Amino acid sequence: RRRSRHQEDKSLVLDLNNPKHVNRLKALGIFAALFACLSAIGGYRSYHFTESTEFCGLTCHKVMEPEFVTYHSSPHAKVSCVECHIGSGADWYVKSKMSGLRQVYAYLTNSYELPIDTPIHNLRPARETCEECHWPEKFSGNLEKTITHYTSEEDNHPYAVRLVLKVGGGSGEFASGIHWHVSSGFKIEYISTDRKRLEIPWVKMTAPDGKETVFTSEEFDPEILNSTHEIRTMDCIDCHNRPSHIFKDPLKLVNESIGEGKIDVKIPEIKYNVMGLLEEFYATTEEAHEKIEETLTATYLDDPEIEGATFEESVKNAIAEVKEIYSSTFFPEKHVDWTTHPDFNGHFRWDGCYRCHDGTHTADSGEVITHDCNNCHLISGQAEGFEEVANMEYELQKFYHPMDMGELEPEDKCTDCHEAPEPTDYVEVAKGE
Missing domain, CATH: 1.20.5 (Single alpha-helices involved in coiled-coils or other helix-helix interfaces)
Structure with missing residues (x-):
């Protein structure tokens, strides 16, 4: 109580x-x-x-440095990560956060693999992301683009090609062209037999009137249709597969730097010497920077026959630029470089367009997917030499190679000679194997 x-x-x-x-x-x-x-x-x-670019790139900087660096030099540097990787709506937000928990666990336990794989099979459809800004139905007209290469000869003289790119859609209201692949009237489906979508043996085109045409390559095995391979509907990402995290070809970067004056074209054989340095293997970025400075200094500044403060400044500027080029597309500590992730926007280093437009994909009727370069672009000018490039005339013409290769055959591809090397296996190379 x-x-x-x-x-x-x-x-x-x-x-x-x-x-x-x-x-x-x-x-x-x-x-x-x-x-x-x-x-x-x-x-x-x-x-x-958690939705910011800084969170994606800096909080996980130990892992995502290559993606963060290349993002800032991409055409989409003003677009936040989540606008492409997540998009609008609660369902994809929840999916991304659930996937993120697995990635955070791997990061905290140091159980992730290098290089970080591109999640192309988990990306949100481009119709729901890319097309928020890019509208296929309104693609029209042509674009003119001049591509300038600098030779590896002593004077580094230029060779330029001016292209008229047919980037229109498939409506026919304006100049039609490349983007008919994703226009509203057509539907393109395909099967890829590898994870990176390099091999495409089966393609189906559905025309606006509903007619279906199936094209198969010489390597096509009918069993593919009974397998677990995905029949994918083509969208923006199938060609523009590196819209932001672009690991650029160092050859392209060096040509651009010479063209912009960041590397002085008057430095003898600078193109040849720089490309030789960028083609070597380095275990770390620091090692690469040291070798670049040491080699170019010894080649140009330690030569008693070459004098002058202006020249010395040009060489030092070139050294700084080459280091910047290396750091923008080589990340040895992360086992990533420009060969790791194929870029299908074109056909110079990888068989981007040639995956289907190789002249071997044939329908039962005998119709072949075209291999005619003029379907996508016309050459309106070519010239070699400083004065010749500066005064290049506008004239539609056939392509000629700056090296005397004789008459090029229709089946010849740029990648036959210029194909990117196999991705660097940093672990094995470091072992000396």
Whole structure:
């Protein structure tokens, strides 16, 4: 009985007639409201931080450095990561966060593999992301583009090709062209037999009138249709597969740097010497930078026959630029370089267009997927030499190679000679194997 009375005396009693109780209740309410507001603000800020580019690139910088660096030099550097990798809507937000938990676990336990794989099979369809800004139905007209290469000869003289790119759609209202593949009237489906979508033995085209045409390559095995290989509908990403994280070909970067004056074209054989350095293997970025500076300094600045403050400044600027080029497309510590991730936007280093447009994909009717280069672009000018390039005339013409290769055959491909090397196996090379 005493224990019961003692417990009753200890019980909480709220008496709203008691001013002390009322004041305490008010204080508790104010504290709860303040805590709720701060929690809401904190949650809101946390949400936006986890959706920011800085979170994706810097918080996980140990892993995502290559992607973060290449993103900032891409055409989509002003577009946040989540606009492409997640997009709008709650369903994809939840999917991305669930996938992110697995990635965070791998990061914290150091159980991830290098190089980081490109999640092309888990990407949201381009119709729901890319086409928020890029509208296939409104592709029209042509683009003119001049591509300038610098030779590896002593004077580094240029060779330029001016192209008229047929980037229109398939409507026929304006100049039709490349983007008919994803226009509303046509549907292109294909089967790829490898993870990176390099090999495409089966293609189906459905025309606006519903007519279907199937094209198969010489390597096509009918069993593929009964396998687990995905029949994929073509969209933007099938050609523009590196829209942001572009690991650029160092050859292209060196040509651009010479053209922009960042590497002085007057430095003898600079193109040849720079490309030789960028084709070597380095275990670390620091090692690469040291070798670049050491070699170019010895080649140009330690030569007693070459003098002059202006020349010395040009060489030092070139050294700094070559280091920058290396750091923008080689990441040896992350086992990534420009050969790791194929870029299908074109057909110079990888069989981007040639995966289907190789002249071997044939329908039962005998129709062949075209291999005619003029279907996608016309050559409106070619020239070699400083004065010749500067005064290049506008004239539609056939392509000629700057090296005397004779008459090129229709089945010849750029990649027959210029194909990117096999991806570097950094682990094996470091072992000396």
